[in-house]
Amino acid sequence: MADKPGILCDLCRSPAVFLDRASKAHLCRDHLMEHVEKETLGDIQRIPDLPKTIGIAFSGGKDSTALLKVFSRIKEDIPCRFIALTIDEGIEGYRQETILAAEETCKNLGVEHHIIRFSDLFGSSLDQLVKGSGRNACTICGILRRRALEILAREQGIRVIATGHNLDDHAQTALMNAISGDVKKVFAGYGPSAWYARRIKPFARISEREVTLYAMLSGLFRDLPECPYALSSLRGEVRTLLSRYEREHPGAMRNAATCEEEIRKKLGETFERAPYQACTSCGWPGSGDVCQVCTVLKGV
Numbered sequence: 294m295a296d297k298p299g300i301l302c303d304l305c306r307s308p309a310v311f312l313d314r315a316s317k318a319h320l321c322r323d324h325l326m327e328h329v330e331k332e333t334l335g336d337i338q339r340i341p342d343l344p345k346t347i348g349i350a351f352s353g354g355k356d357s358t359a360l361l362k363v364f365s366r367i368k369e370d371i372p373c374r375f376i377a378l379t380i381d382e383g384i385e386g387y388r389q390e391t392i393l394a395a396e397e398t399c400k401n402l403g404v405e406h407h408i409i410r411f412s413d414l415f416g417s418s419l420d421q422l423v424k425g426s427g428r429n430a431c432t433i434c435g436i437l438r439r440r441a442l443e444i445l446a447r448e449q450g451i452r453v454i455a456t457g458h459n460l461d462d463h464a465q466t467a468l469m470n471a472i473s474g475d476v477k478k479v480f481a482g483y484g485p486s487a488w489y490a491r492r493i494k495p496f497a498r499i500s501e502r503e504v505t506l507y508a509m510l511s512g513l514f515r516d517l518p519e520c521p522y523a524l525s526s527l528r529g530e531v532r533t534l535l536s537r538y539e540r541e542h543p544g545a546m547r548n549a550a551t552c553e554e555e556i557r558k559k560l561g562e563t564f565e566r567a568p569y570q571a572c573t574s575c576g577w578p579g580s581g582d583v584c585q586v587c588t589v590l591k592g593v
């Protein structure tokens with residue numbers, strides 16, 4: 294990913310594999326990997342009240358695979374053990390292969406692994422729920438995946454879940470939230486909620502380029518199929534746009550992500566959230582009589 298061959302690491306003069314466009318720093322393989330691990334460790338050490346065990350939301354894709362690998366490398370320095378949690382949404386031509394890759398990675402890294410399936414939990418796969426309905430697969434998947442992950446975490450006694458969201462994901466979300474014009478979205482999932490397991494995002498300051506390269510350099514990167522629904526999503530459009538913008542204006546993604554984080558920090562305490570109420574159908578919390586999960590499932 295360095296722009297030209299023959300360029301050397303700023304720290305050790307070995308061949309560089311990475312150029313940080315914003316700081317103009319070149320790093321070799323070892324220093325790039327060390328940088329990702331140090332940043333992640335620092336982030337985890339700053340998180341207060343970590344329990345004895347945390348769950349890692351592990352899709353088998355490159356981000357969560359890299360996260361699992363980093364955790365395996367820094368495990369002596371973190372105050373908790375970790376297990377991998379995988380959701381099988383039931384997406385033909387995509388999920389079977391990524392589940393197999395996920396199982397193999399956990400075996401290789403010696404990490405305890407648990408899988409839960411939409412079809413077992415909700416009686417239908419994502420494909421069945423979406424087929425011919427004209428409904429947005431990513432919206433439905435997001436709603437059901439959140440519930441599935443929470444159920445799986447509870448089964449394992451997990452109350453803190455680490456996700457592989459990187460800096461690019463945060464910048465994309467910030468822009469999507471701005472485009473939606475719905476200020477509630479800026480605070481969604483960040484409020485104090487005793488019901489849901491707390492989420493932590495140890496890659497929040499690490500770019501997708503760094504995470505991808507880390508996964509490749511670790512020998513864990515595989516050319517797995519992309520989710521067939523991802524390309525049609527607004528996120529896909531925003532991702533393309535922001536990547537182009539970042540190349541021309543290095544640091545733009547970091548600025549977008551930091552800006553939203555600052556808004557959350559400054560207004561998070563005072564932002565008035567709609568109170569949770571128990572769903573009349575399943576008893577889980579929602580913002581109306583019937584929760585989003587039950588609404589999605591009724592629409593079949």
Ligand SMILES: [Zn+2]
Nearest residue numbers: 302305321324
């Ligand atoms: Zn170096």
Ligand SMILES: [Zn+2]
Nearest residue numbers: 572575584587
């Ligand atoms: Zn419900």
